């Protein structure tokens with residue numbers, strides 16, 4: 001049972017259990033390509049992207065004998081090529097306070113990501129303020145306060161159920177008075193009522209623009225890698241209701257296959273500013289395309 005639970009890596013599955021030597025060479029034929037496509041699809045990459053990756057990899061190599069190690073390296077290179085242009089840390093502007101609106105469905109890891117970001121920027125010498133804009137979820141506000149304490153960053157809150165836009169306006173005022181470099185604004189994630197959420201986000205944007213017409217400077221969409229292909233749909237929906245400028249993918253430490261990130265890059269081309277790799281404050285990393293591609297190909 002233990003043996004069965006230990007899932008072989010992608011290429012392990014390609015080689016099969018009996019021929020476990022990475023030097024085994026195989027002919028790159030139709031059957032092989034189909035196998036590779038299926039393996040890539042099993043990582044949540046989606047059919048379109050999987051087909052493109054394998055086709056690009058096979059170009060000029062069809063009918064040749066390749067070792068499993070070579071195949072792995074070539075596929076990883078294709079994936080890294082797709083991911084390279086979108087691996088970008090959150091850009092920092094000279095305009096302060098830089099206003100970052102954080103959106104995403106509940107449970108995606110917004111609160112945690114805001115805490116981690118606050119801690120990182122604080123450690124880099126930035127003056128950070130957090131606004132707990134999900135005023136309807138008392139638990140979210142409390143969680144954010146805990147994260148604020150951990151990060152050593154003030155968290156602005158308002159009475160439960162009060163207008164998030166009004167809190168955002170106050171937060172702008174406070175951030176300006178404090179000479180803050182960065183204002184991170186949490187938002188609600190109730191997608192069940194898309195119209196309401198759209199209105200709420202639009203109002204927040206309207207109100208903060210009264211203080212600074214160029215704000216928000218970033219709208220970060222937080223996505224949960226464990227939702228697989230569903231993440232694609234979330235990007236679509238949040239692009240309709242807000243002005244998504246970049247992504248953070250959380251929970252890449254777990255069993256998530258992560259291939260959906262390749263599909264996201266391929267379909268939307270939005271920058272990936274960071275990835276979440278755990279529940280602790282330091283578990284936020286810059287996205288490294290090659291490392292990611294190698295891990296995906298296991």
Ligand code: GDP
Pocket residue numbers: 104105106107108109110111112113140143189250251252253254275276277278279283
């Ligand atoms: P929110 O509802 O979007 O604000 O989501 P939370 O920040 O409260 O996160 C939901 C759950 O996911 C919590 O239990 C977090 O600890 C967990 N979580 C968030 N980011 C990560 C991550 O990168 N890795 C893991 N393993 N768990 C995470």
